[in-house]
Structure formats: structure tokens, C-alpha cells
Amino acid sequence: MAVWALGLNHTTAPLDLRGRFAFALDQLTPTLHSLRSSFGASRHPDVEAAIISTCNRTEIYCAADHAALDHTVGWLAESGGVAPALLRSHAYTLENDQAARHAFRVASGLDSMVLGEAQILGQMKDAVRAAESAGALGSTLNQLFQRSFAVAKEVRTATEIGAHSISMAAASVRLASQLFEDLQQTRVLFVGAGEMIDLAATHFAARSPKSMVIANRTLERGEKLASRFGGEAMRLADLPGRLAEFDIVISCTASTLPLIGLGAVERALKQRKHRPMFMVDLAVPRDIEPEVKALSDVYLYTVDDLAQVVQQGQAQRQAAVAQAEVIIDAGVQSFMHWLGQRGTVPLIQQLNAQTDAWRAAEMARAKKLLAKGEDVDAVLEAMSRGLTQKMLHGAMAELHAGDAAAREQTAQTIARLFLRKER
Structure with a gap:
């Protein structure tokens, strides 16, 4: 049995390229069906597959009798509308023990922009549940991911890898406080109502801004999140007309196209008499058109722009990395031993x-x-x-x-x- 992984992340690919390969959670089932059917039953029967897609990475994990990395690269390139050669230049391919080691490091927060962050573990668990629901998760990948979660738990309990961690949401608050002297006098707009927006709203709420508004396509879901922070909800369709009200805009949706365009921001600035706006686009693909960054009164940050901020505290966590790697090494050896035994199952039967x-x-x-x-x-x-x-x-x-x-x-x-x- 072979295990392989194909991926691109914040260290290997620019934001716009990553955006071409971003899959929302509700897209994973049809995407997995497309991937598995592309292999062909005659050449690669019963291929197991799972896809992890976050703002910082897209990774495909597969297992079958024989590895098929070239085919996987070709399929992903076609799905993103790019040449396989371009994808290869920004991607990484891993097999067997290296694929397992990478999965364990990702789950443990060692491969994240924020070293030791815990959010990726929840995102991996969501991806595994989606693969299981799609019927794409077999015994091999199930073992790989369950062992990944166990290793991650041991890393977090036995080391201080998560200490001093600065999340994207916390980094957004830190940058906003550098622009505005008193965040209590600001009006904050959150676009979306997912996990990242929930986290960002929690951090901003701690600074008691003048108002907090959640703009979401589904008003009911926006109202549910807004009620937790004493905020207001509005429909996404009303956003262009109300954009000028807000000093701070934090956006993270699963939209495949930008929701906030250059023209809308220019009109908002004119209404604001060019008072500055702080904007953070945490979405992949982008929610805010990149041209907005050129406007003189707008301070726009993307997930990649936040890298320097979230790396603070890195030195304090490096000592824990060596301890974590030892735990991961043991986990990889255990998984490869299990995988090797799987080869004797047909003979035993x-x-x-x-x-x-x-x-x-x-x-x-x-x-x-x-x-x-x-x-x-x-x-x-x-x-x-x-x-x-x-x-x-x-x-x-x-x-x-x-x-x-x-x-x-x-x-x-x-x-x-x-x-x-x-x-």
C-alpha cells in the first residue's frame, strides 16, 4: 500500500495561486468524487483520498496499491486552470513516511504560518469528516489521520509549542491598534460568519469597539453570531451602501470572487471624507480586490501580509520544536510499521x-x-x-x-x- 500527498502552502505559493485551489467545505464531497473517478478503476482501483483546504494551504492525501503522483498533479492543475509545470514549481509531493511526517507536522502546528497554532487541527478534522461522508476515506488514510490527531495531542500536552502563539485574528487587532489610537471609538464590520470571523470578532470584542456588525449572505447565521457580541447583523447585499460607516473591515468568506471592489471602497472613502480604513482580507481566494491596497487612505492586509506579525514569539517556541519532532518521529515509525503489516493481509487471508x-x-x-x-x-x-x-x-x-x-x-x-x- 502506498500513501502520497500533494500540496501548496503559504511558503511555496503566492496568495493568488493558492486561491485557484481553494475548496470550501461544502465543495469537498463533489471534488473528492471527481478526483477519485479521474484515476480510473482499471489503473488505480479503490483510491482513498482526502483534501485539506485552508487560507494557508491546499493538500491532497491519497492511498492506493501504487502511488500516482503525476496523475494527482495533473488533476489538481486542471481543476485550478493552470499548467502542471506551473503547479509543480509551487507545490510539494511526498510519499509514504515523508507524507506521514508532513501530516503529523501539520496537525501539530509545526508547518503553520503561526507556529503551534491549534486552528489547523480542527480544519483537518473537518476535512477528514468530509472525506468520510463522501466515502473516500479507507482504512489507510483513516489510520494516518487518527494517528496525526494523536501525535498532535501529545505534542501539545508534552511541549510548549503553543505558548506565546499569535493568531491571525490577534494580529489583526494588533495592527488595527497601531492605526487607531483608541479602538473603542471604531466601528468594525465583519464579512462572513465562519470560524475565522468568529475568532476575529472575539478578539475585537475584547477591545469594546463602538459597534460591531456581521455581514453575511445568510442573515440568520449572521444574527446568531452578532448576538454573542451584542452586535448587529446585515445582509451581504447591503454592504456596498453601508461600507462608509466602518473604520475596520475584516473579511473571510468562501466566495470564489471578490465581494468588495475597488469602486465600492473609493465611494466609501469619498463619503468618509478620506478618513482612513483598516481592512484585513483573510479569505483565499480574495474577498477584497487587490487594487484596493493602492488607495492612499486604505490599509489593506492579506493573510500573507500578516506573516511578520504572527512570527513574533517564534524564538520562544523554537526550543519546543525539537521535542515535538521527536514525538513525530516515533509516530511516523509506528505508522510505517502498521502500513508494512498491511501488505501481508492478503496472504494471511x-x-x-x-x-x-x-x-x-x-x-x-x-x-x-x-x-x-x-x-x-x-x-x-x-x-x-x-x-x-x-x-x-x-x-x-x-x-x-x-x-x-x-x-x-x-x-x-x-x-x-x-x-x-x-x-
Whole structure:
């Protein structure tokens, strides 16, 4: 059994390229079906697959009898509308132990923009649930991810890898406080109502801004989140007309196209008499048109722009990385041992089937003899002799086959298998 991974992340690919390969959670099931069907039943039957897609990474994990990295690269390139060569130049491909090590490091927060951040673990669990619901998760990938979660838990409890961690949401508040002297005098707009917006709203709420508004496509979901912070909800369709009201805009949706365009921001600035606006686009693909960043009264940050801020505290966490890597090494070795044992399963099944057939044949023969009135002891003796002869026939034949060297090697193997002494 082979395991392989293909991915691109914040260290290997620019934001706009990552945006081409971003999959919302509700897109994962049809996407996984497309990926698995692309392999073809004849060439790669029963391919297991899972896709992890976040603002910082998109990764595909697969398992099958034989690795098919080239095909996986081709499929992903086509889905994103780019040439395979371009994708390869910004992607990483991993097999077997390296794929497992990468999954363990991602789950443990060692491969994140924010070293030690815990959000990726929840995102991985969501991806695994989606793969399971789509029928794409088999025993091999299930083992890989369950072991990833176990390793991540051990890393977080046995090391200080998460200490001093600065999240994207916390970084947004820190940058906003550098622009505005008093955040209590600001009006904050959150676009979206997902996990990242929830986290950002929690951080901003702690600074008690003048008002907080949640703009979401589904008003009910926006109202539910806004009620937790004493805020207001509005429909996404009303955003262009109300944009000028807000000093701070934090956006993170699953939209495939920008929701806030250059024209809307220019009109908002004019209404604000060019008072500054602080904007953070945490979405991949972008929610805010990149041209907005060129406006003189707008301070626009993307997930990649936040890198320097979130790296603060990195030095304090480096000491824990070495400890985490030791835990991960042990996890990789354990998984590869399990994976190696999986290769013997078909042989074990064949052996069990063969011995069951022999046993059934000898039992049927014994029952016939007993029905004829044969002596019980004689029948049992014949049955036991028949079973042992069937089990030893192949070994005996091999002892008389081949040259002297082959017979010697066979003899040693047979002695090891059949003449083991009880301890």
C-alpha cells in the first residue's frame, strides 16, 4: 500500500495561486468524487483520498496499491486552470513516511504560518469528516489521520509549542491598534460568519469597539453570531451602501470572487471624507480586490501580509520544536510499521481460506466414515494425519526442489516456521 500527498502552502505559493485551489467545505464531497473517478478503476482501483483546504494551504492525501503522483498533479492543475509545470514549481509531493511526517507536522502546528497554532487541527478534522461522508476515506488514510490527531495531542500536552502563539485574528487587532489610537471609538464590520470571523470578532470584542456588525449572505447565521457580541447583523447585499460607516473591515468568506471592489471602497472613502480604513482580507481566494491596497487612505492586509506579525514569539517556541519532532518521529515509525503489516493481509487471508478448506474436507471425510460405523479413534487418527499431510505437503515439495543453495535456504525457513521451540 502506498500513501502520497500533494500540496501548496503559504511558503511555496503566492496568495493568488493558492486561491485557484481553494475548496470550501461544502465543495469537498463533489471534488473528492471527481478526483477519485479521474484515476480510473482499471489503473488505480479503490483510491482513498482526502483534501485539506485552508487560507494557508491546499493538500491532497491519497492511498492506493501504487502511488500516482503525476496523475494527482495533473488533476489538481486542471481543476485550478493552470499548467502542471506551473503547479509543480509551487507545490510539494511526498510519499509514504515523508507524507506521514508532513501530516503529523501539520496537525501539530509545526508547518503553520503561526507556529503551534491549534486552528489547523480542527480544519483537518473537518476535512477528514468530509472525506468520510463522501466515502473516500479507507482504512489507510483513516489510520494516518487518527494517528496525526494523536501525535498532535501529545505534542501539545508534552511541549510548549503553543505558548506565546499569535493568531491571525490577534494580529489583526494588533495592527488595527497601531492605526487607531483608541479602538473603542471604531466601528468594525465583519464579512462572513465562519470560524475565522468568529475568532476575529472575539478578539475585537475584547477591545469594546463602538459597534460591531456581521455581514453575511445568510442573515440568520449572521444574527446568531452578532448576538454573542451584542452586535448587529446585515445582509451581504447591503454592504456596498453601508461600507462608509466602518473604520475596520475584516473579511473571510468562501466566495470564489471578490465581494468588495475597488469602486465600492473609493465611494466609501469619498463619503468618509478620506478618513482612513483598516481592512484585513483573510479569505483565499480574495474577498477584497487587490487594487484596493493602492488607495492612499486604505490599509489593506492579506493573510500573507500578516506573516511578520504572527512570527513574533517564534524564538520562544523554537526550543519546543525539537521535542515535538521527536514525538513525530516515533509516530511516523509506528505508522510505517502498521502500513508494512498491511501488505501481508492478503496472504494471511489466503492462508486462512486454504486451511479452512482443508479442515472442511477432512471433517466431511471423517463424518462419512463415522456414519459407516468406523472406529472413532481410527477416524480421528486419519483426520489428524490428513490435516498435517496437507499442511506439510508444500514445504516437503520445496525441500526437494531447486539447487543445493536453494534447498538450504528453504530448510532454514521451514525449520524457523515449523520447529520453533515453545518459550
